[in-house]
Amino acid sequence: xxxxxxxxxxxxxxxxxxxxxxxxxxxxxxxxxxxxxxxxxxxxxxxxxxxxxxxxxxxxxxxxxxxxxxxxxxxxxxxxxxxxxxxxxxxxxxxxxxxxxxxxxxxxxxxxxxxxxxxxxxxxxxxxxxxxxxxxxxxxxxxxxxxxxxxxxxxxxxxxxxxxxxxxxxxxxxxxxxxxxxxxxxxxxxxxxxxxxxxxxxxxxxxxxxxxxxxxxxxxxxxxxxxxxxxxxxxxxxxxxxxxxxxxxxxxxxxxxxxxxxxxxxxxxxxxxxxxxxxxxxxx
Amino acid sequence: xxxxxxxxxxxxxxxxxxxxxxxxxxxxxxxxxxxxxxxxxxxxxxxxxxxxxxxxxxxxxxxxxxxxxxxxxxxxxxxxxxxxxxxxxxxxxxxxxxxxxxxxxxxxxxxxxxxxxxxxxxxxxxxxxxxxxxxxxxxxxxxxxxxxxxxxxxxxxxxxxxxxxxxxxxxxxxxxxxxxxxxxxxxxxxxxxxxxxxxxxxxxxxxxxxxxxxxxxxxxxxxxxxxxxxxxxxxxxxxxxxxxxxxxxxxxxxxxxxxxxxxxxxxxxxxxxxxxxxxxxxxxxxxx
Numbered sequence: 001x002x003x004x005x006x007x008x009x010x011x012x013x014x015x016x017x018x019x020x021x022x023x024x025x026x027x028x029x030x031x032x033x034x035x036x037x038x039x040x041x042x043x044x045x046x047x048x049x050x051x052x053x054x055x056x057x058x059x060x061x062x063x064x065x066x067x068x069x070x071x072x073x074x075x076x077x078x079x080x081x082x083x084x085x086x087x088x089x090x091x092x093x094x095x096x097x098x099x100x101x102x103x104x105x106x107x108x109x110x111x112x113x114x115x116x117x118x119x120x121x122x123x124x125x126x127x128x129x130x131x132x133x134x135x136x137x138x139x140x141x142x143x144x145x146x147x148x149x150x151x152x153x154x155x156x157x158x159x160x161x162x163x164x165x166x167x168x169x170x171x172x173x174x175x176x177x178x179x180x181x182x183x184x185x186x187x188x189x190x191x192x193x194x195x196x197x198x199x200x201x202x203x204x205x206x207x208x209x210x211x212x213x214x215x216x217x218x219x220x221x222x223x224x225x226x227x228x229x230x231x232x233x234x235x236x237x238x239x240x241x242x243x244x245x246x247x248x249x250x251x252x253x254x255x256x257x258x259x260x261x262x263x264x265x266x267x268x269x270x271x272x273x274x275x276x277x278x279x280x281x282x283x284x
Numbered sequence: 285x286x287x288x289x290x291x292x293x294x295x296x297x298x299x300x301x302x303x304x305x306x307x308x309x310x311x312x313x314x315x316x317x318x319x320x321x322x323x324x325x326x327x328x329x330x331x332x333x334x335x336x337x338x339x340x341x342x343x344x345x346x347x348x349x350x351x352x353x354x355x356x357x358x359x360x361x362x363x364x365x366x367x368x369x370x371x372x373x374x375x376x377x378x379x380x381x382x383x384x385x386x387x388x389x390x391x392x393x394x395x396x397x398x399x400x401x402x403x404x405x406x407x408x409x410x411x412x413x414x415x416x417x418x419x420x421x422x423x424x425x426x427x428x429x430x431x432x433x434x435x436x437x438x439x440x441x442x443x444x445x446x447x448x449x450x451x452x453x454x455x456x457x458x459x460x461x462x463x464x465x466x467x468x469x470x471x472x473x474x475x476x477x478x479x480x481x482x483x484x485x486x487x488x489x490x491x492x493x494x495x496x497x498x499x500x501x502x503x504x505x506x507x508x509x510x511x512x513x514x515x516x517x518x519x520x521x522x523x524x525x526x527x528x529x530x531x532x533x534x535x536x537x538x539x540x541x542x543x544x545x546x547x548x549x550x551x552x553x554x555x556x557x558x559x560x561x562x563x564x565x566x567x568x569x570x571x572x
Contacts, residue, residue, distance in 0.1 A: 063535070067536070084536070086539065146423045147423075154339060155531055177341060182510055183508040184511075184522070184530070186509075190505075193409075197414060198417070198423070198424055
């Protein structure tokens with residue numbers, strides 16, 4: 001008898017939680033891994049101020065966020081890249097109308113091991129390194145050592161951005177690709193760890209992941225320009241050459257609870273959180 | 285009344301049995317339907333033997349040869365490591381070890397089987413990868429070898445337990461006969477027990493390898509995932525499984541990339557199906 005009741009109880013719990021997910025007071029946020037920490041910080045603060053509302057954040061990559069938005073599995077898609085035409089077409093087909101809101105900026109840091117003597121690179125050198133044209137540190141004034149390339153997986157908005165804006169220099173019909181021997185690591189943290197332990201490594205990721213265990217490289221647009229460190233001030237002033245906008249996408253213009261949350265993100269308080277999590281706010 | 289109950293239960297079991305076959309068939313059909321769509325964009329030969337995998341470029345380059353070779357290399361490495369150790373371990377447990385050691389060893393191996401692969405991958409990433417790098421003086425420790433070593437740990441429990449069963453099922457009279465003829469213990473093991481259990485041991489090896497080739501999480505974490513045709517085991521590789529796992533989230537549903545990943549799934553399915561059928565053949569040979 002007891003067992004029977006237990007089964008009923010479990011069934012009810014499941015049903016209840018299924019309903020809770022559809023509750024009007026909850027928002028599902030999904031997408032960019034780069035933005036997970038930022039999104040989580042917004043959520044915590046927001047829920048502290050609005051105890052009745054519930055916001056759930058998951059990562060998975062910008063592409064994952066878009067496919068969830070399209071299938072209706074989330075209310076807000078975080079993305080570290082613009083939505084692709086293909087994705088817009090797909091969304092329209094399902095009656096979803098992606099609405100873009102810019103919420104911050106992210107400087108992409110290029111990092112090497114702290115033992116590496118190379119500390120500054122031009123955009124051209126960077127492109128040559130990651131396409132495999134330059135394959136030894138000695139060509140850049142470093143030790144005679146093969147360069148180990150660290151990249152994110154192809155589901156990462158960071159990977160796509162770096163390819164389009166560094167390797168292909170922003171040209172839409174560029175044909176450059178990451179060298180085949182580039183290691184594709186599943187997370188920014190994995191790149192940070194490998195760069196910290198491997199004297200021959202070079203990798204890239206959002207500025208927020210730079211720690212004293214890696215050495216950030218100063219980047220110049222070309223040989224004549226000044227070499228710029230990846231700092232918040234340099235990104236904000238536009239001096240640092242590799243920075244990208246961060247977006248959230250909603251289905252149509254935000255309404256109701258989603259609007260309340262978006263307004264919070266764009267408020268002074270929300271933008272301060274952007275700064276605290278090592279990204280660059282769009283307003284100060 | 286009783287008869288009716290019997291009948292209902294019988295039919296229920298029948299439905300359950302059929303359901304599993306039905307679902308396998310459905311999965312396979314879905315895989316075929318989604319996978320074959322890629323051949324509208326790229327012909328099968330270029331797909332299987334193409335040397336570059338750049339799925340998100342425009343137009344995408346969908347050649348999975350580096351991925352197939354990556355999977356095979358990691359599996360081969362794992363086989364070389366796990367087969368001798370696994371079989372020797374089975375022989376020790378079945379033939380040599382005293383009862384207490386035997387129990388301890390069996391428990392240990394079961395424990396090894398219980399470690400989730402993501403945990404093994406994580407351990408490998410922080411311990412094995414730096415070790416491989418410093419031992420071989422190579423630029424990075426994220427290599428096929430690291431993957432092979434970690435996967436060998438995963439194949440070992442399967443190999444040991446099935447090989448051990450095979451050794452137990454050798455009729456006692458064989459062993460007694462060998463001893464009666466004056467053979468030493470080692471001679472008995474080598475000349476009588478191992479050949480008599482060979483089909484079971486081969487099945488054990490195949491099933492262990494089947495597990496290795498389908499493994500995803502650990503290899504994704506420690507093999508570096510570079511889609512390059514491997515020239516040595518000390519190079520990074522990208523496996524078929526890691527490719528599907530890493531890229532499925534991004535692939536736009538209905539794109540060539542999406543279909544290509546299903547086609548990779550078909551290739552993987554065929555490989556592990558072949559491995560399992562081979563194992564099955566060996567097992568049935570033993571029964572006869």
